Amino acid sequence: MKKWHIVFDADKCIGCYSCLLSCKDEHVGNCWLPYADRQQKKDQKWIGMERKERGAYPRMDLAYRPTLCNHCGNAPCVKNAPDAFKKREDGIVILDPAHAQGAPELVKACPYGRVSWNEEIGAAQKCTLCAHLIDEGWQEPRCVQACPLKALRAVKLEDPQFEKLVADKGLRALIPESSRPRVYYKNLHRFDKHFIAGEIAYLENDEDVCAKNADIRLVKDGAECARTKTNPYGDFRFDALESASGEYTVEAELPGRGNVSVTVRVEDACVDIGTVYVT
Numbered sequence: 001m002k003k004w005h006i007v008f009d010a011d012k013c014i015g016c017y018s019c020l021l022s023c024k025d026e027h028v029g030n031c032w033l034p035y036a037d038r039q040q041k042k043d044q045k046w047i048g049m050e051r052k053e054r055g056a057y058p059r060m061d062l063a064y065r066p067t068l069c070n071h072c073g074n075a076p077c078v079k080n081a082p083d084a085f086k087k088r089e090d091g092i093v094i095l096d097p098a099h100a101q102g103a104p105e106l107v108k109a110c111p112y113g114r115v116s117w118n119e120e121i122g123a124a125q126k127c128t129l130c131a132h133l134i135d136e137g138w139q140e141p142r143c144v145q146a147c148p149l150k151a152l153r154a155v156k157l158e159d160p161q162f163e164k165l166v167a168d169k170g171l172r173a174l175i176p177e178s179s180r181p182r183v184y185y186k187n188l189h190r191f192d193k194h195f196i197a198g199e200i201a202y203l204e205n206d207e208d209v210c211a212k213n214a215d216i217r218l219v220k221d222g223a224e225c226a227r228t229k230t231n232p233y234g235d236f237r238f239d240a241l242e243s244a245s246g247e248y249t250v251e252a253e254l255p256g257r258g259n260v261s262v263t264v265r266v267e268d269a270c271v272d273i274g275t276v277y278v279t
């Protein structure tokens with residue numbers, strides 16, 4: 001049977017928070033029993049948002065990732081409170097509102113912090129993946145529909161098909177695979193890996209000129225591990241480098257102008273080699 005999955009791409013997300021706002025719009029003040037009672041207006045979220053800043057001015061970036069119930073295939077919440085959490089055939093995990101009323105202990109049934117307490121109605125709650133809409137024929141929950149960049153996608157696939165997608169696209173989950181999460185992330189290197197970046201330039205009549213389209217090689221242990229070209233401003237970047245991965249050499253060559261190489265170390269942060277001149 002096909003099951004719902006959510007796939008998020010950190011490279012596409014601009015942190016507009018439309019996904020969070022649409023969740024509020026759908027669930028605050030709206031009672032979708034038997035799926036879920038109304039969401040609390042303030043101080044309760046069924047989707048969270050994490051952000052990560054890397055590098056330093058002028059070579060830095062900012063990434064966002066929404067966090068929500070993973071609708072786990074092997075869900076700890078279902079094991080911890082089988083009367084309250086129900087796994088549907090389409091993969092969606094529902095926290096039964098009748099069992100959740102007056103049961104704050106259910107917040108702890110999820111080891112990943114995806115169940116929260118609604119003070120207004122006195123009930124434990126979590127994301128339903130808008131099951132009330134899915135059961136009406138919607139092909140995506142409100143958060144996915146609201147995303148202007150298509151950074152969030154809902155896909156309904158058989159488990160082997162989804163496993164292939166995970167492998168082909170290099171997707172990763174935020175929680176252990178043993179729980180068989182159904183929410184996966186692309187380009188998570190923007191949260192836990194590092195880049196080496198810089199600018200290549202040359203001098204002409206004592207003026208700095210950006211070296212656009214220069215060939216840049218990243219060399220590790222004497223072997224090339226990546227290659228790129230500078231953009232029109234002479235900037236380049238090698239990304240997704242592991243923490244503490246050691247020494248790299250950046251070799252730059254601008255045909256007709258010269259070349260330069262710089263050796264750096266990647267420890268626990270991104271590296272900016274600054275402006276380097278080919279001669």
Ligand code: SF4
Pocket residue numbers: 068069070071072075076077078093109110111112113114115126179
């Ligand atoms: S993320 Fe938590 S609440 Fe959601 S299905 Fe998994 S264990 Fe249950």
Ligand code: SF4
Pocket residue numbers: 012013014015016017018019020064066146147148149150151152
């Ligand atoms: S709506 Fe899409 S682009 Fe906006 S914050 Fe959410 S995931 Fe990112």
